[in-house]
Amino acid sequence: MKKLIAICVIAGMLGSSSTALAAETINIKVKDKLVKTDTAPVIDQGRVLVPLRTVSESLGATVEWKQQQKTVVVAKWSKTATMTVGKKTVRVDNKAASDLSGNFPLDVTVKMINNRVYVPLRFISEQLGYKVYYKDHTVSIQSPYAGKYNENYYAQILSGDLGRSRMILKASLGPYGLRNYEHTPIETVQSAANEAYLFPEGEALRCFLIENNETITFFEYKDDFVVATWQAHVEQSDGNAVEQLLQDKLKDRTGPTPTINKPFFYNYIEPWGNVLVRTGRIDPDGTYTELGYRNDRGEKPVLSGTISNTLPNEVRNEFIKVDTQ
Numbered sequence: 001m002k003k004l005i006a007i008c009v010i011a012g013m014l015g016s017s018s019t020a021l022a023a024e025t026i027n028i029k030v031k032d033k034l035v036k037t038d039t040a041p042v043i044d045q046g047r048v049l050v051p052l053r054t055v056s057e058s059l060g061a062t063v064e065w066k067q068q069q070k071t072v073v074v075a076k077w078s079k080t081a082t083m084t085v086g087k088k089t090v091r092v093d094n095k096a097a098s099d100l101s102g103n104f105p106l107d108v109t110v111k112m113i114n115n116r117v118y119v120p121l122r123f124i125s126e127q128l129g130y131k132v133y134y135k136d137h138t139v140s141i142q143s144p145y146a147g148k149y150n151e152n153y154y155a156q157i158l159s160g161d162l163g164r165s166r167m168i169l170k171a172s173l174g175p176y177g178l179r180n181y182e183h184t185p186i187e188t189v190q191s192a193a194n195e196a197y198l199f200p201e202g203e204a205l206r207c208f209l210i211e212n213n214e215t216i217t218f219f220e221y222k223d224d225f226v227v228a229t230w231q232a233h234v235e236q237s238d239g240n241a242v243e244q245l246l247q248d249k250l251k252d253r254t255g256p257t258p259t260i261n262k263p264f265f266y267n268y269i270e271p272w273g274n275v276l277v278r279t280g281r282i283d284p285d286g287t288y289t290e291l292g293y294r295n296d297r298g299e300k301p302v303l304s305g306t307i308s309n310t311l312p313n314e315v316r317n318e319f320i321k322v323d324t325q
Helices: 002-016 051-056 120-128 154-158 161-171 241-246
Strands: 027-030 042-044 047-051 062-066 071-076 081-085 089-094 102-105 112-113 116-120 131-135 136-140 195-200 206-211 216-221 225-234 264-270 276-282 288-295 301-305
Touching: 027 051, 047 051, 051 062, 051 071, 051 116, 071 120, 081 120, 089 120, 116 120, 120 131, 154 161, 161 195, 161 206, 161 225, 161 264, 195 241, 206 241, 225 241
Parallel strands: 027 136
Antiparallel strands: 042 047, 047 116, 062 071, 071 081, 081 089, 089 102, 112 116, 131 136, 195 206, 195 264, 206 216, 216 225, 264 276, 276 288, 288 301
16 A cells, blocks of 8 residues: 555656656766766656766766856767757757757757756767666666677777777778767868778777878777877878878878877778778888788779788787676
């Protein structure tokens, strides 16, 4: 009987108010660590709402509150999300992909509760890119790479086989990939016609990407994402971009050029139409040793050496533990 009465009381609370505190305190865990907060998540119309500032800042995003407009702006990397209290939409501006910018619906309206802005839990996954769960009175926020290998293809970037990890990373950074930028992206003068990847020996979590022999971007795993942390243009677009990178003949930099004093695995690709691929080793002094060549563009395909995503006898020397929840 007591249990039945308690259920009726809770149902009455949900029916009499658009927002009701959960029957028990709801905790927040970010990557399995309990987040201390003076404002707990709440239940609204059957949806879980979380305090925006607490969650966003724990994920490395910045939060700006505009009192006059009752608007909050969340920013991480090259993306910003703008929401207004009482509205059921979010404005997203993505400097890295303008076609992904626009107004998007939310499950429920943005709320102001106890002088804190609350947003639907799904916002964290859809706009900040994290995996979110709600179970047993706990909001759990996990890395976008969390999950068993057979459930999350991208988890293999972090600790899988070296060659396969590089292959997956290249696919995620391709022309149609979703990229994150630490600085405002610089423009590629021409549309992408060819790509060259330079991975430090033994690594899959950072690389230089050269597009069209002119624009160089350094990607690295940082704060749960693969992020472009540096960019530059070569001084001479008709010259050899790899040589100019190694000789520091660059312009339009977005910060100090990364210095890597080890050999690179090199992969050059012309992906459009019939494929042209080169793979090789580049030593710190610029010496290039070709390992494989494939050209499908003639009447008869040409293949020499071995096309691979690793150097001979190369062993991976960096791993990041992947949560398997």
